[in-house]
Amino acid sequence: MVKEYSILIGGAAGEGPKKAGLIIAKFFSNYGYKIYVYEDYQSIIKGGHNFSLIRASSDRVIGSREDIDFLLALNEDTAARHKKKLNNKKNLIYNDVFSAKGGIGVSVNKIVEEFKGIPIMRNTALVGAFAKVIGINWATAQKVLKQELPIETEMNLKIAKAAYNQAETVVKIEKLKSKPLPLISGNEAIALGAISAGLEAYVGYPMTPSTGVLNYMAQVATDHNIRVYQPENEISAINTAIGLAFSGRKTMTGSSGGGFDLMTEGLSLTAQSETPLVVIEAQRMGPATGVPTYNAIRPYLCFISWTRRI
Numbered sequence: 001m002v003k004e005y006s007i008l009i010g011g012a013a014g015e016g017p018k019k020a021g022l023i024i025a026k027f028f029s030n031y032g033y034k035i036y037v038y039e040d041y042q043s044i045i046k047g048g049h050n051f052s053l054i055r056a057s058s059d060r061v062i063g064s065r066e067d068i069d070f071l072l073a074l075n076e077d078t079a080a081r082h083k084k085k086l087n088n089k090k091n092l093i094y095n096d097v098f099s100a101k102g103g104i105g106v107s108v109n110k111i112v113e114e115f116k117g118i119p120i121m122r123n124t125a126l127v128g129a130f131a132k133v134i135g136i137n138w139a140t141a142q143k144v145l146k147q148e149l150p151i152e153t154e155m156n157l158k159i160a161k162a163a164y165n166q167a168e169t170v171v172k173i174e175k176l177k178s179k180p181l182p183l184i185s186g187n188e189a190i191a192l193g194a195i196s197a198g199l200e201a202y203v204g205y206p207m208t209p210s211t212g213v214l215n216y217m218a219q220v221a222t223d224h225n226i227r228v229y230q231p232e233n234e235i236s237a238i239n240t241a242i243g244l245a246f247s248g249r250k251t252m253t254g255s256s257g258g259g260f261d262l263m264t265e266g267l268s269l270t271a272q273s274e275t276p277l278v279v280i281e282a283q284r285m286g287p288a289t290g291v292p293t294y295n296a297i298r299p300y301l302c303f304i305s306w307t308r309r310i
Helices: 017-030 076-085 108-114 119-133 138-148 153-166 186-196 211-224 234-246 257-261 264-272
Strands: 004-013 034-040 047-057 070-073 092-095 104-106 183-185 201-204 227-229 251-255 278-281 303-305
Touching: 004 017, 004 076, 004 119, 017 034, 017 047, 017 119, 017 138, 017 183, 047 076, 070 076, 070 119, 076 092, 092 119, 104 119, 108 119, 108 153, 119 138, 119 153, 138 153, 183 186, 186 211, 201 211, 201 234, 211 227, 234 251, 234 264, 251 257
Parallel strands: 004 070, 070 092, 092 104, 201 227, 201 251, 251 278
Antiparallel strands: 004 047, 034 047, 034 303, 183 303
16 A cells, blocks of 8 residues: 655745755655755745645655645645645644644744754754654654754754654554655756766856756766856857867756757857757746746756666
């Protein structure tokens, strides 16, 4: 019998729902579940509404589900937007600075203030409480939190443990016999595929949602002997990449929307000069600039658990 859970955590930009969603995904991954995470975020630095939708299953998953089993709300707006999707209205875990009928209120603000934490650590408290709600043992929760929160780790652990102790177990998630699989993003998967194919150079200018490829390449460049370069714009990016490719290096560049528009003449030059070059087009909803944080092929932004051989 397939065991499956869908969890949504949301809040304003700057409150850390994305990081909290990844930690929740890691909780389930450590218990042997296969994971799919869809991230929804607005093109703003602070405020608005962002959320992560995590689907954990004992079977292979390749997409998210509309209905949810647990809702974690860092603010009242999240509860109002998504509560109707809950299969069980009692499975709302929320920051108790606002009131919600039913559900489980957690003294998120009070706990963070008690340990002299910073506001973004409220997501740590909510995640800690959720771990207790679903019966994740503290040893597993602590292991994941240490891995994912390298800054102010001890304070984050104290905050998470205090919230963990405040909550009660509602349902005990079964630990599967399956071995935990790597949990990586679509951008990382593209980068790993290129590395596996013998990539020698990556040139790119940051533009959502392709920036993750550039970031990941920069992180692993030394380990894989890859030349990674960020020029001043996308025109320079593709022309530099053409030069590297012409000199004999296996080269890749990438962009999104309006950034890719700026690369089209360079792309034509690769055809005319018969210069081999791989170009990533992280497509947005529109044909050009489009909507900055929404893409045409949604799985590109998602995290998936998979088996890899590099």
